Structures are given as C-alpha cells and as structure tokens.
Amino acid sequence: MSIFEELESEVRSYSRGWPVVFDRAQGSWLHDESGKPYLDFFAGAGALNYGHNNPQLKQALIDYIQRDGVTHALDMFTVAKRDFLQTFRDKVLDPRGYGYKVVFPGPGGANAVEAALKLARKVTGKEAVINFTNAFHGMTLGALSVTGNSMKRGGAGVPLVHATPMPYDKYFDGAMPDFLYFEKLLEDSGSGLNEPAAVIVEGVQGEGGINAARLEWLKGLDDLCKRHNILLILDDVQMGCGRTGPFFSFEDAGITPDIVCLSKSISGYGIPMALTLIKPELDVWEPGEHNGTFRGISPAFVTAKEAIDVYWSDDALEKSTKAKGERIASAFSGIVEAYPEANLIAKGRGLARGIEFGSGDLAGRVCAEAFARGLLMETSGPDGEVMKLLPPLTLTDDELTQGLSIIDESVKAVLTK
C-alpha cells in the first residue's frame, strides 16, 4: 500500500482518475516520476492560465526568494504588495475603467466569496442571496451555501439556508423569458422570496458544466440588480485572468459588478492568492473585521505582478485566447456532427470549452481514454457529463493540435465501441 493510500483521506479525487505520481512540470506539460509526459488540458482547474512554472514568473520568484524578500506579511505594507497593486491598477483596473478597491480576503477563491457575501450582507442589512442553478463558489460554509452540487452540499452537515437558486442562462433552452420568474418574485410583495442582499453569479460556469452565459444575459442581470437595489457579485475565480479572452469574463458584457472575486490564476504561478474587488462606496468594513493569516503572501504578489506585466500589457493574449477558443469550437462542432445520434453539445467561450455527453459515464470514459493517450482533462456538470477543457492560455498551436487529435481519438474510442 502506498503512503497515499495509507495516510491520505478517502476524500481525494483527482488521483483516482490519474493514478500516477507527478514530479516535474513545464508549460503545458506534466511529467510523472518515470518521466512520462502528459499534455495538461486541466491546468490546475484554471489556476495555471500561464502554464506550469512559467519561465518569466519563475525567474522573478527565484530572485525574490534569493534576496530574502519578506515572504509572509499578513496585511502589513510591503514592497511586493505595493508593486502588485500599482501594476494591477495601471494595467488591469484603470484601462478598463474599473475603480475598485481591493480586499485581500485570504488565500483561496472561497475566501474571496466569503468576504463578498459578508460585505454584501453588512452593507445591505439583508441575509438572503440569489445564486444560480449549477453554480460553484467553494467549500467553506458560506461559499457552499451558494453552490449547487447536491453531493457537495450534503457534506455541509447543517441545512444550507439563505440562498435561493434562480435559473442560469439557457436553463430552459429558451422556453422561458430571461429573469421572468426572478423578477416576478422580486416585484410581488407576496411572493415569499426573502429580499436579497446580493446575486452571485459566474460569467461562465466551469464546475457546473462549462455553461457560458450570453453577454446580453449578464447585462440583463446587471440591469435587474440595479432596478431592485441588489448587489451583483461576479465570481471570476475560475473564468477571470483571461480564461475567456479578456481579463475579466464580464468585460464584453459592458457591466461593472459591485463585487468581483478573483483567485486561481491571479498569482500566475499556482501559489495561493485571492482578491475581492469592491466598489469604493461598499468599503464599510471596520479594521480587522475580516482577516486571515495568509492574506499577504509576497511570492504570490511577485508572480502576480510579473504575470500582469508579461501578459496584460497589450491585447496579444486576449486575441490568442479567443482565436484558440475558436479553433476548439470548430473542432468540437466537427465532433458533434460526426456523432449525430449521440446528441453531443459543444459548449464554452474562450479557452473554457466542453462537450456535453449523454451521461457522466460516457464523459468519464472519454477522459480515461485521453489519459491513456497522455492528455489530462476532467469532467464537470451535475452528473459529470461534460468533458471539460481548461488548457493553459499559453499553449502552442501544435500542442492544441495534438490535444484535439487525442480528444478525437478518445471520443471515437468510446462512441464507436
């Protein structure tokens, strides 16, 4: 029995589908301890948008460690934090006209969500929150209460209350006008819906099955929130940092959410870091009212600054992401058409892409075939029925070609058996 089987809790999951021991990584590639390479279309579940151990970020990181830059600093002022904030303001916020203030809520995406929910409730004095079908926002109690997955919710051990799910975009395939039910409940003082402090939404639902909301739907949601004095929280933990093309997944919808959650790829190198961006008028917190030990990890600030400098000083990455996304969309259309009886559905935006199969079993078998061929992909969706691609945004055209070819073979192996 390996030390993993002996010591690690049964809660582990990725190691079940990929039962090898990884050792080194570079760019789009992971290597197991025998040296076998795997093309990584999973990318840390979206935490490695710039690839594994990106050389430019790595150099900045090593330089910082070498010179004994302060590593851990809670919310003290540091040179590393200052440099990050200046770069984030100058290259991300200002060019897009987003006048947010920055909260460092703790090390992970769930912390960003918890801080967002706390602040929205404090500002409005209301408890209720609207979330969406198949949302995923994290595993701590506050974040879990707005997450859709019933297995994960079941793990809470207490009733998860205060949230009411509304249908995400396309939930009824057009059988129902957008926001019809939601807005009727809000306008009807007898509806029984507790007046919500906030709406929390993802621009594209990754864990929920690569569901890409139309931009006009996001715009409509923003309008609805404004009409009803509800704060809009945009959880861009997985879909931000360029995953769908632009830095924020909601930019092209022309909206400015009240609160934005970032994490995963924000540090750029896979080091834990998270941000909660808030409109200045919402900054009503007392000093220390929300805190945490891992809010000032300087190595993360260093790689985060470097990533922004390298990738967000111009629009090259955004354009390339969109172009590669279109390549995948086109390839997936081909697959969908090749198996008309399978009723496959191609989904996604930018480099968040997926194919919905009829069942979790089918999608899982496709991923297993891909793994056998050296490609890492996971499934998502309520029943794991969606084959999900989140390749590094920095992958090369050749790598994309190679990956799509493996996917082709894998789908074929499963559907023509």
Next chain:
Amino acid sequence: MSIFEELESEVRSYSRGWPVVFDRAQGSWLHDESGKPYLDFFAGAGALNYGHNNPQLKQALIDYIQRDGVTHALDMFTVAKRDFLQTFRDKVLDPRGYGYKVVFPGPGGANAVEAALKLARKVTGKEAVINFTNAFHGMTLGALSVTGNSMKRGGAGVPLVHATPMPYDKYFDGAMPDFLYFEKLLEDSGSGLNEPAAVIVEGVQGEGGINAARLEWLKGLDDLCKRHNILLILDDVQMGCGRTGPFFSFEDAGITPDIVCLSKSISGYGIPMALTLIKPELDVWEPGEHNGTFRGISPAFVTAKEAIDVYWSDDALEKSTKAKGERIASAFSGIVEAYPEANLIAKGRGLARGIEFGSGDLAGRVCAEAFARGLLMETSGPDGEVMKLLPPLTLTDDELTQGLSIIDESVKAVLTK
C-alpha cells in the same frame, strides 16, 4: 496618498499600527524599505515558527523551483506530497503514537476548521457544536460561527447559529468546578442544549488573550467527550508546530483528539498550507465531497518536509522552546511584581506568552512604545488588553534578551507616565 490608502480596503489592520513598508526579512528580523530592522515577536501571527526565510528551508525551496518540480497539483499524487507524508508520518505521527489520516482541506487554517466541522457533522448526523469563550477559529462562515469575538461575528451578516459557548479553563478563576455547567446540560434531557456533534477547542487560546488551558483541563474535556460520545476537535492552527514546546499543544495532556487542525507554521516558510488530521474510523467522505483548488501546493510540501527534518528529528527545539518560555515567564513575573497597582497578569505556555493589562488602551500603548523601539508585538484578547508574544522559536538568546529589554522599557514608559 499612497497606493495602499488609495486601493486597499479599510479592512486592513496591521498596517495601521506599523505604518512602514517592509521589504526584506531574515530569521527574527524584518526590515523596512529604508533598511531599518525590526525584531519580530509576532512571527506572522504564529506562521513563522522557524523564522523568516529560514536558510535550510529556503535552499530546499529554491532547489525545487529550479528543477521545475510541479508547483500546483490539487489532490493529485506528487513526489513532493509523498515525501512530506512519509516524513510527517515517520517524525511526527508515529513517534507520538497518533494514527491519524490526513485531509488536505485547502490553503488556510479556516479550511482545516471547516473540514473538521463538516466531517464531525457528517459522522454524527448532528448539527450542534460546542465552542469556548474567547475562541478563535477563522473567518469563513463555519469557522466564524465557533469564534467568540463579537466584532468579527458581527461581520457575518447572518445569525451565527449551531454553536453554544462553554467556559474555557479558568474563565471563573476557580469559582466553578470544571465542566460543571457543560456536563449538567448534557446529562439533563430537559436542558435545551442541542446534542452536540463535536467540541472544538484550542490548547492555548492565542487570539483570545494567550489563555493557556491546564493540561488536566484538556484531559478532563477529553474524558467528558468520550463519556458523552462527542467528537473532540483540537484546533492547533496557531499553537501547533511547536509553539508551546511539543509539536502538538496537547501532547503533554496525554490525549488523542478525534480531529486536529494544523496550518500556519506547518509549511514552515509562510506558504499557505493546512492539514486536518482525523482518526481513520472517521474517514467516511466520498471522493471530492470536500475539495478546493489550493490543496496541493508542492513548494509548501517541500518546506514542510524540510522543517520537520531539521527541527523535529530530535527534541532540541522542544526543549529550547520550553526553556525560552521559562525565561519570558520569569521576566514577566518581574514586570507583574514591579507594578503591583496595575494588576498585571502574566499568561501563556512555551513561546506563546502575554501580559494582561487593565485595558486595551494600555496594552496598545505598550505595543506602540515597543514598535518605536524596533520591536513588533500585537495585542489580543476580547478588548485587545493582552500584549501578545509569539516570537520565532528559533530566536537566539541574545534576541530574546534584547526583546525583553525593549518590553521592559515599553511597559515602564506607559505605566509610569
């Protein structure tokens, strides 16, 4: 206006008492950008037990980064995780007879607590939890609900329910037998106390005011839990990793809690990492029922392994911590006796030490005087009335002498004004 004032949320707190910009750090010292050194008796709120940028850990970290070891791996198998697990088992768990399994709950202490509470509720099918007066367990909704501080609780924005506070050790200065009220409520089927799934407790309360529970009190609590079939969760996030002398703060009480939470100094270098240790029979989770993006940060595994190898292969650190703790205790006794009218109280165990002043104002002024003299210390306790020392365990005798001397002067400056 600095970029911090312009961009960072008002929730920031440490930077208010220490309004300088830190840049580099080594061992027990932080340096601001002008090069001015500060002796650090705060140590990342307990996250830097081995000092800043510990040279041995730093070398291992740089080596790992240089050779492109995988950085971010969720819960995949990695060489770095394997090495950590083996070392943790061989040098921490096995020698102490603790047969725990390991959950990687997410990057911070709050994640360790959230996972512990979820599991305790899942195993028992009960929702209620007992916490203690002046407990601190974290800021996510589940962790916050078992935290005592009213200002922090107020930030939740929803009623925090499911937890009932019981008096921590010495809460009544002996006016009430230990556990009298708690056990009576448990035994009386008409008491109105919801049957608890678990008790969550700290071995020494750091944020709560450096309250060190007597070992026999911890033992009594463990006995009570066993008698009533309640799971005992020991939150060793701040007091574990040698802070009180032994690796775990509860070792000397001769107990084996059902669940143990570790974080802060476990990675050794200030990189986010957390563990939830569970008795094997509690490992009832479904794969993926609790997960998170930042559960497999290999650089943290590398420095964690190295820290254990360097500091926990023998009992040198434990002995040195206890000895230095006694030096502080002795110095604090002197201070207490020097100002009889001030009714000071010396508190703590190992290298978690404090002096309780009559008010938060006094304690705060002492810390301000210390900062002016180049020493970093924070206050804790419900009203910030406790001057709190958490120096690196690796500080030298000279550094300790120097720090105690500054403390002497600072107390004098405040109390004799």
Next chain:
Amino acid sequence: MSIFEELESEVRSYSRGWPVVFDRAQGSWLHDESGKPYLDFFAGAGALNYGHNNPQLKQALIDYIQRDGVTHALDMFTVAKRDFLQTFRDKVLDPRGYGYKVVFPGPGGANAVEAALKLARKVTGKEAVINFTNAFHGMTLGALSVTGNSMKRGGAGVPLVHATPMPYDKYFDGAMPDFLYFEKLLEDSGSGLNEPAAVIVEGVQGEGGINAARLEWLKGLDDLCKRHNILLILDDVQMGCGRTGPFFSFEDAGITPDIVCLSKSISGYGIPMALTLIKPELDVWEPGEHNGTFRGISPAFVTAKEAIDVYWSDDALEKSTKAKGERIASAFSGIVEAYPEANLIAKGRGLARGIEFGSGDLAGRVCAEAFARGLLMETSGPDGEVMKLLPPLTLTDDELTQGLSIIDESVKAVLTK
C-alpha cells in the same frame, strides 16, 4: 379615548376599517351595539361557513354546557370527542374514501400547519419545504416561514429559512408550462435546491388574493410529488368545510394529499378547533411528541359534530354553494365588462370569490363604500388589491341579491368618481 385605543395594541386591523362595536350576530348578520345590522360577506375570514350562531349548533352547544359536559380535556378520551370522530369518519372521511388518521394539533390553523410540517420533516428526515407564491399558512414561526406576505414575514424578526417559493397556478398567465421550473430543479442534482420534505399548498389561496388553482394543476402537483417522493400537505384551513363546494377543496381534483390541515369552520360555531389529517403510514409520532393545552375543547367537538350531521349528510350544501358561487361569478363578469378600462379580473371558486382591482387603494375604497352601505367585505392579495367575498354558505338567495347589489353600487361609486 376608548378602552380599545387605550389598551389594545396597534396591531389590531379589522377594527380600523369597521370602527363600530359589534354586539350580537345571527346567520349572515352582525349587529353593532346601536342595533345597526351589517350583512356579513366576511364570515370570520372563513370561520363561520354556517353563519353566526347557527340555531341548530347553538342548541347542541347549550345542551352540552347545561348538562356539564366536560369542557376542557386536552387529549383525554371524552364522549364528545368520540361522537365527533365517529361522525367525521362516517360522513366525511369514509364516503370520500379518505383513510386518514386524525391529529388534534392545537386550537388554530397555524397549529395544524406546524404539526404537518413537523411530521413531514420527521418522516422524511429532510428540512426543506416548498411553498407557493402568495401562500398564507399562519403566523407562528413554522407557519410564517411558508407564508408569502413580506410584511408579515418581516414581523418574524429572524430570517425565515427552509422554504423555497414556487409559482402558484396561473402565476405567469400561461407563459410557462406548469411545474417546469420546479421539476427541473428537482431533477437536476446541481440545481442547489435542498431536497424537500414536503410541498404545502392551498386549494384556493384566500389571503393571497382568491387565486383558485385549476383542478388539473392540483392533480399535476400531486403527480409531481409522487414522482419525487415528496409529501403533499394540503392546507384547507380556509377553503375546506365546504367553502368551494365539496367538503375538501381538493376533492374534485381526484387526489389524496398525504396531510390535510383543517380549522376555521371545522367547529362550525367559531370556537377554536383544528385538525391535521395524516395518512396512517405517516403516524410515527411518539406519545406527547407534539401536544398543547387546547386540543380537546369539547364544545367545539359538539358543534363540529352537529355541523357535519346537519350539513354533510347529503350534498345539498355542496350544490347550493356551487350554485350561489355561479351567481356571484356571473354578477362579477357583469362588473368586469361594465368597466373595461379598469382591467378588473373576476376570481374564485364556490363561495370564495373576488374581484382584482388595479390597486389596493381602489379595492379598499370599494370595501369602505360597502361598509357605509352595511356590507362587510375585506381585501386580500399582496397589495390588498382584491375585493374578497367569503359569505356564509348558508346565506339566502335574498341576502346574496342584497349583497351583490351593494357591491354593484360600491364599485360604481369608486370607479365612476
């Protein structure tokens, strides 16, 4: 200042619209202390289906009191309870094929609802409940949590959780297929809807605005509940006891709800009484697990038995109720057509009837005009926009003619001003 203004809480409401002091009552008439008669189309909010002080019930009641029949008996066995149970079984349950067991949950409708919710949760082990937009189920905390009205919910002072509102029949005027959203949420394991223990629904919503669900909608709801293993609670507190024609409002839908709540007119004489009817297989309660002081009020049993004997030994009352209901429907159609620009809507079933005006102000003014003309009616609906008729089922054709004539005049007075 009157004693009422001096001593009674500001929470009083009916006395504001009808500022007279009532003294005597008979049949369809209330008399104020000056002797002025008022035709009562309100009937105790549905608690006086057989009219005020019904002579046959009155005689049975006086006989019982005269002979010192036990008055108050909690849940002891009494002759009065036995007689009631036998009659209820023989004339109500058995002929309709309803094999329910009977819970005496306490004196009022809210107690019937609280008992229903408790039992449904106990049986299923689930907490969540589905209610409907504009539902009204009572003012105790459990009942209030499934009630829609936001003003009344606001009075709770704690967040009302555990219930999710679904659209009642016709909520979208056909823009959305029945149960589309509800069933999709149930079937999607990622929807975020907590698995419900029960659905609670009214056959016709009285307080919600005289919304009469189509029988096929009720049937569809029953089917959905069966498909998904959800208990169906039918709250017939206001619409049972013949208000819509048959004894139970849901009879004609051909369904057998799992749990039925009765109160208001069940005692027949206005004396507090309530029943929770449950399928025998749900009778899992421990003795005394739900109790209360006022569960065995014998005078209520006596009048309840008498009412059933007099009115439910044949189908005369049912037919008469339907016929009178049709008369009102026809009269209301005339009113609706007479004021096309007012967009009035006639609503209801049996002798639960209403006209929806464009606003609460208009409906309120119509009721005020009616009061000035000697007719008692209240408004309902989320904004009080529905003029609501619940006349005694025993009113004469002449009384109906008289009342409809006053309504005609009152509407005219308001709409042609």
Next chain:
Amino acid sequence: MSIFEELESEVRSYSRGWPVVFDRAQGSWLHDESGKPYLDFFAGAGALNYGHNNPQLKQALIDYIQRDGVTHALDMFTVAKRDFLQTFRDKVLDPRGYGYKVVFPGPGGANAVEAALKLARKVTGKEAVINFTNAFHGMTLGALSVTGNSMKRGGAGVPLVHATPMPYDKYFDGAMPDFLYFEKLLEDSGSGLNEPAAVIVEGVQGEGGINAARLEWLKGLDDLCKRHNILLILDDVQMGCGRTGPFFSFEDAGITPDIVCLSKSISGYGIPMALTLIKPELDVWEPGEHNGTFRGISPAFVTAKEAIDVYWSDDALEKSTKAKGERIASAFSGIVEAYPEANLIAKGRGLARGIEFGSGDLAGRVCAEAFARGLLMETSGPDGEVMKLLPPLTLTDDELTQGLSIIDESVKAVLTK
C-alpha cells in the same frame, strides 16, 4: 378497537395513563361515562384554575350564547371584548400598577409566546434569545425553540437555533452564584454569545418539574436584563391567573417584566384564549403584522371577565391558594421525611406543587396508583420524575384532604413494595 385507537394519532398521551372515557365535569371532579368520579388534581394542566364548569362562569356563558352575542370576531371591536378589557384593567392591571397594553395573539399559550418573541426581536433588531434549562413554552416552532425538553425539540425536524439555555434557579444547588455565567458571557465581548433580544422565563416551571424560582432570583434576573438592555419576557401561561397565589406569579418579586404571556386559565372556563401584555413603548407593530383567526372569541371574553369579577375583586382567592399550598407543603414534608432513603424532594409554590422521585418510573407508578384510587395527577420534569399537582384553586378543604390521603396511600404503595 375503539374509534380512538382507530382514528386518533399515536401522538395522544393523557389517554394512555387514564384509559377511560370522560363525560361530565363539575368543580374538582371529572366523571367517566359510567359515572365514576375522579378528583382532578391536574385541572387541564392549569387551564381550569376555577374548576370544571364553574357555575357563575357557566351562567354568564349561557346567557351570552342565548342572547346571540357575537361568537367569533377576530380583532373587531365587540361589547364582550370591551367588557373584558375594562375589567382586566380595573381589577388586574391598575391595582398592581401594571400599565401594559394588550395583544390578542391567537388562541393558545404558544401564540402568546410567538407574539412575544416576534415583538422582542422587532423592537431590538436582534435574533438571539436566552431561555432556561427545563423551560416549557409551547410546541410551535418559535416557542419550541425556547423549550428545553429534548424529545419535544426532536420533533421539530429542523435545527432549533437562536436560543441559548442558562441555568434556572437552583440548577446547581448553590454551587454557583446566580447569573455568574450568564452575566460573564454578556460582559465579555469575546464570549461568543450572540447579543440577546430577550430573556424568556417562567416564574415557576411546571412542565420542567415544578421548579419554583426564588423571588430574589427573579428580581436578580430583572436587574440583569435592565443592566444589559435585554427585554424580559415572563411566560405566565401556566403559573399566572393565581396558580401560585397572586394573579401573576412574579408580583411578589416586585418586578414589571417587559412582556407577559397569559393563556390557559385566563378565560376561566377552558375556552381557548391568550394574551400578550406589553409595555406601551414596545407597541411598534404595524396593523395586521401579527394576526390570526381565533383572537376574538367572545365566549372566552365573557367567562374571563366573569372570572375576574368573581375571583379577583378581593384577595380571598390569593390567600386561600397560599393557605392550601402550605397545607400541601406540610403534607409533602411529611412524606419526604417518611421515606428518608428515597431522597424525595418537595417542590413548588402556591398550588403548583410536586414531589421529585428518583426516577420517572417511580413517579409514574405513584400516579398510576392514584388513578386507581380515583385521583388524577400527571408527572413532569425532564424524565417525568416529578409527581405534579395543579388542583383547581377552588377545591374545598375536604377535597384537598381526600386528595392528600390518596397521595399518601399511593406513595406508600409504590415505595414500600
């Protein structure tokens, strides 16, 4: 099988210990259908303080029914309500200096409690409530959440939150100063106790085991509430209306609670009625914010007024109750002394009296012996270990002698077996 066994839910309880069918009742006596008399030391669980079918109340009731006085009137103004309010003010409130306003919260004690909790939360904007060990306040969700009994709480089916139990008087037999824990938690901002809106307490706990709080304890509680700005709710549902001697159980403590709950014997005849008395400055309700169908049951007003006129125009009943209570106390002392090895404890105040046995089994067997001898008594306390006496206040000295004699024999039969 009887109709009871066939039709009535298993939740029934009193009929299990007293398996006869009662028919008539008068004064202190119940008669079963065979005519067998039972001396009633249970008195409707305190709802029949003036005996069964009290002749003076009966005459007033019949007169009212005969003359067609309005029976059911919600919260309309009626002559019957006016007469009640005037008498209640003139003979109960004014002579005692209690300037309360009156809420009619619904028909039963739980409604009085629900209204009290709602109002306290609305006034203070806080959710938390302090209750006491072994409290009983009712079975609706709000009332149940402040009730102690674990079996009854278990019936809720949802976690009962928002209430924290504190030790009732004598809970530790003097081992702990009064309110030590409670006040420490309130004063310590880190205690983790949610700031309470209100304290809810019974003057004597009936269901909890005839626990009579010392008057100085009640006074101390009142002082504590004033110091900490907490509303004091006195639930006098069972112990009011003269049960302990004075009209209110708390009069002799010299306190004026902010809110008082009355029900059970307030109507005097066993007809459902309840009152929530509130200080005028708390009357912040919107019209209709709390309502209910059975708030204006005129027959109850009529008998309530008559009961006050007959029994509370002078202090004769109060004196007689205290005297008879002393007789019982003396007799119980004798019993306690007669069985020293049984460790019996005599408890109570006024005509709320009990003997605590070592177990529920013993107390239950004593009650069974008494029933066999024609005396009705129930048990109370968390394990049913207390034999509980609530005889009509109007019982004669001979009846008391007779009852005490049966108790003597019953105890002897059980303890000397």
